[in-house]
Amino acid sequence: MKDYEAYLLDLDGTIYRGSRVIPEAVRFVQALRQEQIPFLYLTNNSSATPQEVAARLTGMGLPTEANEVCTSSMAAAAFLQQQLPPGSSLYVIGEDGLCAALTAAGFVLDPKEPQAVVIGIDRAFTYEKLKVASQAIRSGALFVATNADAALPCENGLLPGNGALVAAVRTASGCEPIVIGKPHKWIVDYALKRLGTSSAQTLIVGDNLNTDIEAGHNSGMDSLLVLTGYATAADARQAAIKPTYVAPDLWSWWTGRR
Numbered sequence: 001m002k003d004y005e006a007y008l009l010d011l012d013g014t015i016y017r018g019s020r021v022i023p024e025a026v027r028f029v030q031a032l033r034q035e036q037i038p039f040l041y042l043t044n045n046s047s048a049t050p051q052e053v054a055a056r057l058t059g060m061g062l063p064t065e066a067n068e069v070c071t072s073s074m075a076a077a078a079f080l081q082q083q084l085p086p087g088s089s090l091y092v093i094g095e096d097g098l099c100a101a102l103t104a105a106g107f108v109l110d111p112k113e114p115q116a117v118v119i120g121i122d123r124a125f126t127y128e129k130l131k132v133a134s135q136a137i138r139s140g141a142l143f144v145a146t147n148a149d150a151a152l153p154c155e156n157g158l159l160p161g162n163g164a165l166v167a168a169v170r171t172a173s174g175c176e177p178i179v180i181g182k183p184h185k186w187i188v189d190y191a192l193k194r195l196g197t198s199s200a201q202t203l204i205v206g207d208n209l210n211t212d213i214e215a216g217h218n219s220g221m222d223s224l225l226v227l228t229g230y231a232t233a234a235d236a237r238q239a240a241i242k243p244t245y246v247a248p249d250l251w252s253w254w255t256g257r258r
Contacts, residue, residue: 002222006197007032007039008070008188010206011053013229014250015041021060022228024251029062031254039068040191042204044181044211046073046120046146046162047095072146072181073098073120075190077105079180083142084115091136093129093165094120098146116142119169119177121152121162134172143173147181149211182206183214188221205250207231213243226250 009015015025032039041064043053050069057064076098080090090107091114092099098120099109117133137143149161166177180186192202199221206212207229216223225236225243228250236246247253 004037004203004222005201006037006195006203008042008191008195008202008204009039010182010208010212011041011043011045011057013207014205014212014226015057015062016060017229019060021057021062022249024228024249026062028250028254038195038197040070040195041068042070042182042187042191044072044147044149044162044187046071046076046098046181048097049100050074052097070187070191070194071097071101072187073101075187076118076120076144076146076180077101077107078190079178079186080107080116080118080142080144081105088115090114091117091133091141092120093122093125093133093169094118094146095122111136113139114141116144117169118144118146119162119166120146122165125165130168130172133169137169137173137175143169143175143177145177145179145181148177148179149181182211183218185215185219188215188219192219203244209235209239209241209243213239214241216243217241224253226253 050066053069054064054066086106088107089110090102091111092109111132114136117136145166148163148166150163151158152161199219203224204216204221205224207226209231213223213225222244224245225231227248
């Protein structure tokens with residue numbers, strides 16, 4: 001197996017399941033720390049701030065710093081900094097993590113004549129928000145989505161994800177969004193820039209073929225599918241886009257390559 005200089009790690013299904021950390025993932029992260037190999041937790045979650053994600057992982061028994069977390073909200077803010085002048089106004093459908101990332105990037109959150117509409121998961125989504133967003137986009141505002149995940153996993157099953165909200169705005173506005181999160185390469189490009197490594201030097205890891213593994217393919221990266229979450233080995237064999245590696249869990253992959 002190839003040696004990698006850095007890792008991009010998915011969270012749900014890869015590092016933890018529900019409210020419980022995966023023990024093999026903890027041992028893997030500890031090994032990365034011991035060998036001083038850089039990594040980032042790469043998540044499509046737009047609702048939480050890096051500090052909140054880090055606190056959750058720490059509470060599960062995996063001590064984490066906020067600077068080890070990369071969210072789709074952070075990547076969306078960085079993308080918009082490339083597209084719009086400083087201080088531009090945005091109309092945001094989303095929760096604290098998205099609003100915090102955009103304001104930290106110097107944007108003004110204002111529904112009046114916004115230069116972009118940005119959508120992340122919003123569990124208080126309303127018809128009024130849909131109306132304001134679609135009218136702004138029809139008037140020329142850039143349409144950006146943190147991710148297009150159809151479902152949001154929770155302990156009680158699958159809830160509507162951000163993709164459901166994005167689909168409503170797409171239909172109402174007649175415009176296709178620019179999607180930042182996995183499987184699209186915007187979030188991966190942002191994470192690689194933060195790591196300071198190239199796609200050839202970095203391995204992306206996850207449990208979902210349609211987000212994590214496809215993101216690696218779209219970014220020209222090797223990928224590892226771990227069977228601790230969503231996808232099965234049979235899914236991997238049948239997938240049009242196949243991972244570079246498949247392993248039962250992170251620790252077995254790490255020890256198997258030594």
